[in-house]
Amino acid sequence: MIRVGVIDSGGPVRDHLDDGQGHRAFRAxxxxxxxGPDRLGHGSAVDSVIRRACPDVLIRHAQVFEDRPVTSAARVAAALDWLGGLAPELRPHLICLSLGLAADRRTLRDACTRLAGAQIPLVSAHPAQGKGCYPAGYPHVIAATGDARCGWDDLSLPRPDVLGAWCNSPERGQAGMGGASIGTARVAGHLAAIMARQGVMAGDQAWHVLRGRCRHIGPEQRRASHG
Incomplete structure (x- = not known):
């Protein structure tokens, strides 16, 4: 069974892990x-996308925000260190971080370096347009975004160092949460499903495998009103 760590607002109430670790909250x-409960529903939406892609996955949630989508580099770094430091039989095979922080902080950069040293791929959100963010901008992190060109099974390479995926785009008649965060969950779901078939892989190998599956290369042509 592939294990995935999700760093977000928490997960569905139905999820319970009776292994002495469970799901954890990293407070301000x-x-x-x-x-605690997922008050925003964002982490639950990410969870749903990953499970749709890989139904047998085991997801462990690290909660880094509650009733507002605001967090800090210190909270995210603590969540990364916790997931990466779990016992081998509990440690996730990959981590999904469907958010990004505007500033480069050493505490976050160092946590990502430790995670890369443990050979755990980190898939992190990157804006579809404009300035990048962190930790997606760090080496060995798989930067991901949403791409309205992508159907459920598609991947794209809108930028040389960013993967794009299905993102519940309203351009395809979808409603509800979407954008880069859901695209990131979909990239993580692609990777989880690939690992379930082919075996666990480290970050750099995972990047090349995902890149080799890209159907669309180059930037998406977006309308001015597209979010």
Whole structure:
């Protein structure tokens, strides 16, 4: 079974992991506690996309924000270190981080370096247009975004170092959450499904495997009103 770590707003109430670790919340005061309800529904939406792609996956949630989509480099770094430091039989085979921070912070960069050293791929959100963010901008992190050209089974390469995927785009008649965060979940789902078939792989190998499956190369031509 492929194990995925999701760093977000928490997960569905139905999920319970009775292994002494469970789902954890990394709070603004620096403390760690059992994860609470997903008040925003964002982490649950990410969870749903990954499970649709790889139904047998085991997902462990690290909650880094509650009722507002606001977090810090320190909270995300603590979540990365927790997931990467779990016992081998519990440690995720990949991590999905469907968010990005505007500033490059050493605490976050160092946590990503440690994760890369553990050979755990990190898929992180990157804006479809405009300035990049972190940790998607760090080496050995798989930067991902949404691409309205992509159907459920498609991948794209809108930029040389960014993967694009299905993102519940309204241009395809979809409703609800979408954009780069859902595209990131879809890239993570692609990777989880590939690992389930082909075996676990480290970040650089995962990047090349995903890149080799891209159907669309080059930037998406977006209308001015597209989000």
């Amino acid at each position: 005061d620096g403390l760690c506690a059992p994860a």
